[in-house]
Amino acid sequence: MLDFPPWKRAWLWFVTLFFAVASLPSLVSVSGGAWPSFLPNPQVHLGLDLAGGSHILLEADAREVAKQRLESMEESVRGALRNAEPRVRIGDFSSAGGRLSFLVEDIGQVDAAREAILPLTTGAGMTGQRDWRIEVVDGQRFILTPSQAGIDKAVTDAMDSATEVVRKRIDALGTREPTIIRQGATRIVVQVPGLQDPQQLKDLLGQTAKLEFKLVDTTALPSDVAQGVAPPGSEIVPYADALPGQPTHIAVKRLGGIKGDNLTNAQQGFSQQGNQPVVNITFNQQGGSRFAKLTTENVNRPFAIILDGKVLSAPNINEPILGGSAQISGNFTVESATQLAISLRSGALPVDLKVIEERTVGPDLGADSIVKGAIAMLVGSVALMTFIILSYGRFGIYACWALFLNVLMIIGVMGIAGTTLTLPGIAGFVLTIGAAVDANVLINERIREERKRGRRVVQSVELGYKEASRAIFDANITNVIAAVLMFLFGSGPVRGFAVVLMIGIVTSVFTAVTMTRMWIATWLRKARPTDLNL
Numbered sequence: 001m002l003d004f005p006p007w008k009r010a011w012l013w014f015v016t017l018f019f020a021v022a023s024l025p026s027l028v029s030v031s032g033g034a035w036p037s038f039l040p041n042p043q044v045h046l047g048l049d050l051a052g053g054s055h056i057l058l059e060a061d062a063r064e065v066a067k068q069r070l071e072s073m074e075e076s077v078r079g080a081l082r083n084a085e086p087r088v089r090i091g092d093f094s095s096a097g098g099r100l101s102f103l104v105e106d107i108g109q110v111d112a113a114r115e116a117i118l119p120l121t122t123g124a125g126m127t128g129q130r131d132w133r134i135e136v137v138d139g140q141r142f143i144l145t146p147s148q149a150g151i152d153k154a155v156t157d158a159m160d161s162a163t164e165v166v167r168k169r170i171d172a173l174g175t176r177e178p179t180i181i182r183q184g185a186t187r188i189v190v191q192v193p194g195l196q197d198p199q200q201l202k203d204l205l206g207q208t209a210k211l212e213f214k215l216v217d218t219t220a221l222p223s224d225v226a227q228g229v230a231p232p233g234s235e236i237v238p239y240a241d242a243l244p245g246q247p248t249h250i251a252v253k254r255l256g257g258i259k260g261d262n263l264t265n266a267q268q269g270f271s272q273q274g275n276q277p278v279v280n281i282t283f284n285q286q287g288g289s290r291f292a293k294l295t296t297e298n299v300n301r302p303f304a305i306i307l308d309g310k311v312l313s314a315p316n317i318n319e320p321i322l323g324g325s326a327q328i329s330g331n332f333t334v335e336s337a338t339q340l341a342i343s344l345r346s347g348a349l350p351v352d353l354k355v356i357e358e359r360t361v362g363p364d365l366g367a368d369s370i371v372k373g374a375i376a377m378l379v380g381s382v383a384l385m386t387f388i389i390l391s392y393g394r395f396g397i398y399a400c401w402a403l404f405l406n407v408l409m410i411i412g413v414m415g416i417a418g419t420t421l422t423l424p425g426i427a428g429f430v431l432t433i434g435a436a437v438d439a440n441v442l443i444n445e446r447i448r449e450e451r452k453r454g455r456r457v458v459q460s461v462e463l464g465y466k467e468a469s470r471a472i473f474d475a476n477i478t479n480v481i482a483a484v485l486m487f488l489f490g491s492g493p494v495r496g497f498a499v500v501l502m503i504g505i506v507t508s509v510f511t512a513v514t515m516t517r518m519w520i521a522t523w524l525r526k527a528r529p530t531d532l533n534l
Contacts, residue, residue, distance in 0.1 A: 004518050012518055016405055016511070022412030030370065042415035047422030047496055048179065048191045048361055050370060054198040057357035058205060060162065060186045062155050065351050069146060069154050070095055073132065075255050076120050077102070077144070084116045092141075100144040107140045117144070124149035155185060158350040163188055166353075168346035169204050188353065193420065198358045208308045208352055209343035211260030211281075211328075213294065216302040216314055220251035240310035241331045250311055252304045258294055262287025266344035268337040271329060277337040279328040281344060288324025296320040307340070373426045377433070384437050392444045393533040398519050399440035402511040406436050409507040414500070422496035432504025435476070439512040443468040448534045457532055458524055465517050472513060476505050 004012075025035045026044045035041055048055070074095055081088040090113070092103040104113050114134065121132040124147060131150025135143045163182055170178045170192060179191040192201060217234040225247065230236045235254045239247070265282040283291055294303070295317050304314040305328055312330040332340070381403065388396035410429065414421065421429075447464030455463065479501065486498035 004521050009518060009522075012514060016409065016515065019412030019416070019507075020405060020408040022416050023408045023410075026411050026415045042412075042418070044411060044414045045418065045420045046193060047420045047425070047493065048193040049423040049493070050421065051193050052361045053191060053193040054195045054201050055357075055359050055361060056190045056198060056201055056205065056355055057183070058166070058188045058190065058353040059356045060155070060159060060188075060351040060353055062151070062186055065155050065158050066098060066146065066151055068351075069151070070098065070100065073120065073144065073146075074100055077117050078255070080116045080120060081113060084112060086112075088113045088116060098146065100142075102142055104140045104142065110136060110140055113142060117142070124153045155351075159186060159188070161347075161350045162353060165347050165349050166190060166205055169342055170201075172342045172346060187356075198360055202355050202358065204339050204342065205353060206355060207339070207343050208349040209260070209340070209346070210308055210348040211263070211344060212257055212306040213259075213291070214252040214257035214304050214306060215294075215298060216304050217251040217253055218301065222247065225249050225251050237304065237306060237309065237311050240307070240312055250304060250314055252306070252311075257303075258287065258290050260344060260348060262290070263344055266341040268334065268341045269327075271327065276329065277332040277334045278330075279332070279337050279341050279344065280325065281328060282325045285324070291324065291326065292320060292322045296322075369423055369426070373430075377430060380430070381433070388437065388440065392440075394523070395440075395444050395447070395516075395520065395532075395534060398516045399437070399444070399512070401519075402440065402516050403433065403436055405515065406504075406508050406511040407433065409511065410500070410504050413503050413507065417503075419499050419503075420496055421500065422493045424493040424497035425500040428497045428500035428504060432501060432508050435479070435505065436508035436512045439468070439472045439508065440516065442472060443513070443516070444534060447532065451532060451534065457529055460532070461520060461524065465513070469513055472509060476509055479505055 022042050025039075025041045028035045029043055045051075074093070077100060078090075078093075081090055086109075088109045089105045090102045091105055092101075094101045104110050114136070117134065121130045121134065123129070124131045129147050129149040131147055131153065133145045133147055135145070137143060159182060163180060166188060167178075167180050170180065170190070178193070179189065181189050183189050190201065190205065195201060214237075217231055220231050220234060224230070225236060226249070228236050228249070230251050233254055234251045236249050237252055238249050260281075262284050263281055264284045264287075267280050269278055269280045270276065271278045299317050299319060302314050302316050305312045307328075312328060328340070385396075385400040385403070388399050390396070392399065410432065443464055446468040447460050450460035450463045451457075483498045483501040483505070487495050487502070490498060
């Protein structure tokens with residue numbers, strides 16, 4: 001066990017020095033110095049509690065989810081009955097009161113209508129209920145009522161999707177290690193370290209990015225539109241930025257059209273006319289085909305580009321648009337067009353999210369915590385080193401060197417991995433240092449016991465490392481398992497603690513067991529002592 005060939009020593013020193021050098025950019029940055037820009041700069045990122053940042057609490061409106069489900073179900077029911085063989089003709093369609101109601105014109109097609117719409121309903125989780133209840137009253141009137149279990153499942157699914165969309169949008173900002181977690185049934189907590197402007201975050205997350213292309217209802221009278229009265233099958237939609245003297249609202253076909261679900265890309269660009277900021281979008285094959293069909297069948301008719309329920313523009317279709325790409329124009333600035341492009345690339349939020357709480361966390365508290373943590377670590381390390389050196393002499397000096405290199409290696413690994421250090425992470429840092437000291441104490445005590453039993457120096461060291469290493473590995477394996485579980489099931493600061501703990505356990509075992517054994521083996525080979533000062 002004490003045999004270390006040259007290649008093995010070279011490899012161990014290379015690994016140690018590599019990560020120790022990688023810690024320098026982080027140490028220089030924390031001390032306020034400047035790291036040369038031409039050198040690699042792997043740094044440990046500080047979390048919200050250490051570096052400051054923005055905290056926002058978002059809340060979804062569950063009633064909006066129910067409304068969207070109702071509209072989606074209406075379109076699905078109409079499509080299923082229209083495509084049935086033979087076609088089921090219906091009338092007196094109503095979506096009032098949060099439920100759908102329609103009359104089958106031919107009473108002989110009631111069973112066919114039920115068979116056509118039954119596949120549109122599904123089970124609501126483990127409740128045994130279906131998401132929609134279908135009833136037939138008066139012989140030929142269908143009533144579809146959403147079940148509470150179905151609404152609850154829809155809200156849960158919408159919040160899961162919204163959390164993922166929020167994560168994609170924040171990642172697109174280039175921020176590191178944001179905390180995005182669900183809180184309760186309809187809330188999402190967002191914490192972004194280093195972002196001192198919560199308004200930028202609000203602008204990005206407050207946009208649903210629900211993009212629609214709908215045909216303008218040219219039969220609507222301007223006087224009716226001005227009074228908010230839409231023809232049957234149409235709806236009134238306001239302009240996002242109405243110019244003085246121009247209509248503030250427009251009537252569009254309520255169903256049909258194209259949604260932005262089939263976008264594959266969105267980029268900020270500039271228009272060829274006027275060089276104004278615009279957003280260039282590209283559809284996938286399915287979306288491109290539908291867009292081409294819509295524009296081909298409605299040449300010389302206007303269609304509205306609607307974002308989050310407001311009309312950006314209503315251009316005329318002069319010719320079919322067959323390339324699967326389009327351009328969204330409006331009164332954009334470069335920043336707003338870029339934010340819209342990010343939102344569209346990330347996908348539309350399935351539900352509106354409102355900011356109900358926001359605050360900016362300053363870095364002063366974090367800086368104070370870093371200073372106090374560094375002082376506590378310095379004082380504790382000096383006390384530990386003094387104790388170890390007085391207790392174990394030369395072996396204590398080796399342990400101190402291992403402890404010093406362990407600290408550098410933890411910082412280096414975290415910097416290369418791009419992990420974030422939070423206040424709980426500092427606790428994990430100190431905990432691993434204690435574990436490293438404990439490992440050296442265990443090894444030295446085992447060596448001391450072997451000497452007291454009368455074994456020779458080399459044999460005592462070999463047996464001491466062998467027996468102690470077994471106990472050290474067993475103890476640290478349980479710690480790693482606990483850290484992995486915290487990382488998988490925890491969030492935010494808990495995961496930060498788990499990451500530091502896992503890295504620290506690996507590096508402390510490496511330095512406290514492997515490196516000290518190599519140094520002691522080298523010393524024994526050169527000095528050939530007859531006794532140990534333990």
